[in-house]
Each structure stands twice: as C-alpha cells, then as structure tokens.
Amino acid sequence: AQSVTQLGSHVSVSEGALVLLRCNYSSSVPPYLFWYVQYPNQGLQLLLKYTSAATLVKGINGFEAEFKKSETSFHLTKPSAHMSDAAEYFCAVSPSGTASKLTFGTGTRLQVTL
Amino acid sequence: DAGITQSPRHKVTETGTPVTLRCHQTENHRYMYWYRQDPGHGLRLIHYSYGVKDTDKGEVSDGYSVSRSKTEDFLLTLESATSSQTSVYFCAISGTSGGYEQYFGPGTRLTVT
Numbered sequence: 001a002q003s004v005t006q007l008g009s010h011v012s013v014s015e016g017a018l019v020l021l022r023c024n025y026s027s028s029v030p031p032y033l034f035w036y037v038q039y040p041n042q043g044l045q046l047l048l049k050y051t052s053a054a055t056l057v058k059g060i061n062g063f064e065a066e067f068k069k070s071e072t073s074f075h076l077t078k079p080s081a082h083m084s085d086a087a088e089y090f091c092a093v094s095p096s097g098t099a100s101k102l103t104f105g106t107g108t109r110l111q112v113t114l
Numbered sequence: 115d116a117g118i119t120q121s122p123r124h125k126v127t128e129t130g131t132p133v134t135l136r137c138h139q140t141e142n143h144r145y146m147y148w149y150r151q152d153p154g155h156g157l158r159l160i161h162y163s164y165g166v167k168d169t170d171k172g173e174v175s176d177g178y179s180v181s182r183s184k185t186e187d188f189l190l191t192l193e194s195a196t197s198s199q200t201s202v203y204f205c206a207i208s209g210t211s212g213g214y215e216q217y218f219g220p221g222t223r224l225t226v227t
Contacts, residue, residue: 009154034215043118043204043218044157090156094214101147101172102216104156 002027002093006105014113019063019078021108023091026072033074034092034102035065044090050074052096061085086112117141118219120205126225133192135222137205139185146188147206147216148172148180150199157204163188195226 007022025031032051036044048059055067065076074091091105117140127133137146145164149157149172159172161180169180177199179191192199202223206216 032214036218041221043220044206046215046217049215101159101162102157104158106154106156 004105012111021076023074025093030096036090038088120219135190137188143207143209145208148190149204150201
C-alpha cells in the first residue's frame with residue numbers, strides 16, 4: 001500500500017522568495033517519487049522524478065527535490081520564486097521497478113505575489 | 115510534449131446517457147491510464163491498461179468501463195452518466211523503461227446535468 005500527504009493545500013510566497021512544498025509518502029516497498037505541475041486548464045507536466053539514484057533530484061524550471069528515506073519525505077524547493085511558478089503542484093508515489101499505478105497527493109496551490 | 119490527445123475536450127450531457135471519451139497516443143507506449151480530477155481529491159485512477167485488450171480497475175472504477183483494441187487508443191465509457199461523474203478526466207501514458215513516469219493529456223471537462 002502507498003499514500004502521499006501534501007502539507008498545505010495553499011502556499012503563498014513573494015516573488016524572489018524560497019519556495020518549499022512539502023510531500024511525505026508511505027510505501028511498503030522502495031518507492032519511485034514524482035512531482036508534477038498543473039497550470040490552469042492544462043494537463044499535468046512532469047517536473048522531476050526520483051528513481052533510487054541520486055537523492056537530490058533536479059528538475060525543470062529551477063526546481064529540485066531531495067529524497068530523505070529517514071523522514072519519508074520528498075519536498076520540492078526552488079530558491080527564488082517567479083510569477084510564472086504560480087500553479088498547482090502534485091506529489092506522486094509508485095512502487096519502484098514497475099509501471100505501476102501512481103498514487104497522487106491532493107495537491108498544493110502555489111500563489112506568487114509581488 | 116508526449117503525443118497524447120483527448121476528445122472531446124468539453125462535453126455537457128444529461129443524466130442517464132452513455133458517454134465515451136477517447137484517448138489517442140502516438141508514442142507507442144504500452145501503458146495507458148484514465149484518471150478523474152476533483153477538488154480536494156487530487157487525481158484518482160479509474161482504469162488502466164497494460165496492453166491491447168488488457169485492462170484493470172483502479173480505485174474509482176464503479177460506473178465506468180474501458181476498452182483498448184489498439185495500442186494507440188484507450189476509450190473510457192460512462193455507461194449511464196450521473197451528476198457525481200461531473201469532473202475533469204485525464205488520460206496518461208507510460209513506457210517500459212526508466213522511472214515509468216506518466217505523461218498526461220490535456221484533459222476532458224465533462225458536465226452531467
């Protein structure tokens with residue numbers, strides 16, 4: 001069984017500030033972990049993925065995430081927020097090594113203010 | 115972008131009518147998925163396919179059926195639409211290597227009146 005918890009359904013940051021979106025997972029086997037971004041009226045776009053290689057994963061648009069097994073976390077960060085980062089972000093988990101079903105968190109809406 | 119299209123993109127239908135949504139891919143990926151997205155629930159898996167004519171249920175499969183007669187097409191049918199099936203439906207695909215990440219289509223907004 002696997003599950004994902006995203007803390008904070010809404011996060012607001014100022015432009016230029018650090019972005020931190022939290023994701024904790026539960027998995028009975030070593031997981032693969034993903035972050036997706038969804039802009040209004042669009043589908044989900046893959047930001048980055050962890051597949052048991054490097055624990056610090058870099059993605060598109062300056063985002064990165066660190067896999068911490070001891071904390072069962074995979075938090076998403078970006079050093080400096082841009083207005084264009086405003087979107088909804090989803091964390092997802094699947095059992096490693098298979099094209100299995102993804103389990104998604106409920107999402108975090110990021111607002112970026114001037 | 116992954117070559118995934120969904121049709122129709124928007125649909126309004128009446129309670130009790132059957133509805134079929136189509137997902138078409140040009141990537142020749144083995145796996146295809148149907149999700150629904152509702153506020154506060156994230157994405158929930160309805161059905162998925164692991165090959166032609168090979169399908170299985172997800173967590174919210176009641177009231178839905180699927181078919182996959184060709185690698186590139188995955189159909190989702192609401193046998194008798196209900197207002198609770200008003201949602202945005204996303205198709206996704208994944209391959210058989212790497213992290214098995216899924217790539218998503220643009221979505222279909224379905225309203226059942």
